[in-house]
Amino acid sequence: GQQVMQIPQYQHVQEGEDFTTYCNSSTTLSNIQWYKQRPGGHPVFLIQLVKSGEVKKQKRLTFQFGEAKKNSSLHITATQTTDVGTYFCAQATSGTYKYIFGTGTRLKVLA
Amino acid sequence: NAGVTQTPKFRVLKTGQSMTLLCAQDMNHEYMYWYRQDPGMGLRLIHYSVGEGTTAKGEVPDGYNVSRLKKQNFLLGLESAAPSQTSVYFCASSISDTQYFGPGTRLTVL
Numbered sequence: 001g002q003q004v005m006q007i008p009q010y011q012h013v014q015e016g017e018d019f020t021t022y023c024n025s026s027t028t029l030s031n032i033q034w035y036k037q038r039p040g041g042h043p044v045f046l047i048q049l050v051k052s053g054e055v056k057k058q059k060r061l062t063f064q065f066g067e068a069k070k071n072s073s074l075h076i077t078a079t080q081t082t083d084v085g086t087y088f089c090a091q092a093t094s095g096t097y098k099y100i101f102g103t104g105t106r107l108k109v110l111a
Numbered sequence: 112n113a114g115v116t117q118t119p120k121f122r123v124l125k126t127g128q129s130m131t132l133l134c135a136q137d138m139n140h141e142y143m144y145w146y147r148q149d150p151g152m153g154l155r156l157i158h159y160s161v162g163e164g165t166t167a168k169g170e171v172p173d174g175y176n177v178s179r180l181k182k183q184n185f186l187l188g189l190e191s192a193a194p195s196q197t198s199v200y201f202c203a204s205s206i207s208d209t210q211y212f213g214p215g216t217r218l219t220v221l
Binding site for chain 2: 043044045088100103104
């Protein structure tokens with residue numbers, strides 16, 4: 001079945017440093033989504049990527065979908081303490097409304 | 112709009128007890144989902160529904176049942192709770208691809 005691997009599992013950065021998390025799939029994806037979950041909170045939708053090679057930006061966050069549509073990345077420039085949380089990628093099983101979530105990358109930002 | 116709400120927020124059960132978790136959404140969304148979240152495991156889909164009166168199995172459906180009698184409500188039932196069902200349960204709803212999550216229910220089974 002489909003599997004979604006996310007790396008790294010944990011990342012500690014100094015405030016102001018950059019951060020990247022990667023999401024890799026064993027199959028070609030129709031789209032990929034990214035969510036953020038603050039400690040003690042619930043996942044919040046960030047973005048969806050659909051096209052091969054697509055790049056989208058939200059302020060300091062840059063999302064990229066691989067050319068082969070098997071991987072994706074989320075890059076945060078100049079992290080802030082408000083970026084703390086766990087970032088998940090999610091993919092829809094082809095032809096269904098079932099979503100498979102990655103295991104997440106927990107980001108800790110040290111002030 | 113309240114968005115997605117979940118009842119209760121916390122619950123402690125003994126092994127073998129039963130309970131129902133309620134998810135309600137006021138956004139008129141067609142699709143609703145139940146996930147469980149365990150440390151290091153991310154979110155795993157238990158059951159989902161693509162509309163009133165319909166349900167389907169997700170990745171980890173065993174030990175759970177669901178019902179979607181009204182469009183705005185999605186119920187998750189545990190008939191005979193087991194310690195392995197200790198987890199945080201999230202409900203979500205969506206109208207297209209964006210999922211909106213509820214605040215979660217923390218369930219402990221002793």
